[in-house]
Amino acid sequence: MAPKLLSGKRQKEVENHGGVTDRMSSLPDSVLCHILSFLPTKTSVTTTSLVSRRWRHLWQHLQVFYFAHDSGESVQGSKKFEKFAFFVNAVLAFRKSRDIRKFELSCDIQWSNHRCDCAEMWTRAAINPYLEELTLSMKNCFNTEPVLLPRSLLNCTNLVSLSLVGDIRMNVQGFGVRFPSLKRLKLDADIVDSEIVLLSACPVLETLQHNYFRPGTWAKHHVPPSSQRLNFTDGSFSWTFLEVKRWELLGIIGNLQSMVEACIDFFPAQITESADPILNGIRDPFNGLDIQLHHSTSKVKLYYYGKLHQPPKFCLNVINTIF
């Protein structure tokens, strides 16, 4: 009786949907795995593996991992992290595909040295020549050493997207860093030892998002304070240096060959009003710069109409400066 019911139901499905669900179920593993690679890893492992025998081991072929842990530090917090760590370790140990294309780790917790060690180990596991996207967000690392990214990351020449937020350090100076495929870069301040070196190593960068822009860290290396011109450092990107109100220095990088947009955070939204005088200060000495203010987003768009054939477009998102 039961099988008859089932086939009747299926018949109905075919009539109703042209068999679309049936065709979904007969997709090859690789396509189903592709769908799984858009789910949080936790869901792929603990929910979809229970769907059927065939689906049980699908997740093991994943090359994309999203791990997120967010626990308010309560009495339970420590236990929660232990479970999370157990989960990540188990997933990384049981996976069958050794190549990871995309890896995202986001932890908003209080870090201890042990937890930093965990994060470092997981990052090492993710680093491989096929890595295309790496997203690390490690917040609230009070009282601990920041997570130091292994040097082997600098060999990930297939990296297309790199996002580093929180207490992370990456040393690039003197290592011959080169990211020939990197198109998207998001950075907090004080993550890399030299932003200039890193940006010089990204010839095809399209989108740069830099939080907590600190003029000093950008300016001191290359451009003498007297210079207020568009400068080319090593040919891979250009650099506009602005002196605002004599003491405030503002560097704008741009024209990273194919860069479409650069976002540099410079001051918090609540003091947007303070931006106007600064921006006027920028506008006056630079007639070539057309500055548009967007108060709603505290974003400032800078368009440079200089001597270049194709005017590069800057988007300056201003945050955190000392007035």
Place this chain on the structure above:
Amino acid sequence: MAEEVSSQMNSLSISETNPSSSATISLVSGDDIVFKVEPTIAKEMETVQSFIDETDGKITTIPLPNISSHDLPYVIEYCEKSIAGKITKEFEAEFVKKLNNEEVKELFLAANYLNIKKLLDFLSQVIADRIANKSVEYVRRYFGIENDFTPEEEAKLREELAWTFTGVDPDDEDEN
């Protein structure tokens, strides 16, 4: 949406009265409706393009028996936006709002068949969003999968999963 479909239909009827200019590619849906598209659109569809390449561009009418005339305009619309570089979050949100679960699946199958990477990725994300935080039973229904575990097996598997991935002590956090 209705407007877009009707404009699609207009271009369709025009193309039917004007037999093919050699520049355009004719895509024939499973229900025998012809859609004329620019070669740049065909390029987005790897399956179509490789068919054209294999015949050195001599054949410009391509039957797509697996794709209905209901779904093909969506695919073409997405490809057009993609070429124009106008795939924004807003566009994708509007695009997906028009689609019910069955249509999402149909389009996913179409994108997979035509090998349109961007559309496939986008629809994979849509499907992932629609099954995330849902029960195992929901996922089974969504994909039309019969549960071939015995109840004992499934219970054992759940227990194993809880142990393996959250440590000893499976408890209230399993649903996270």
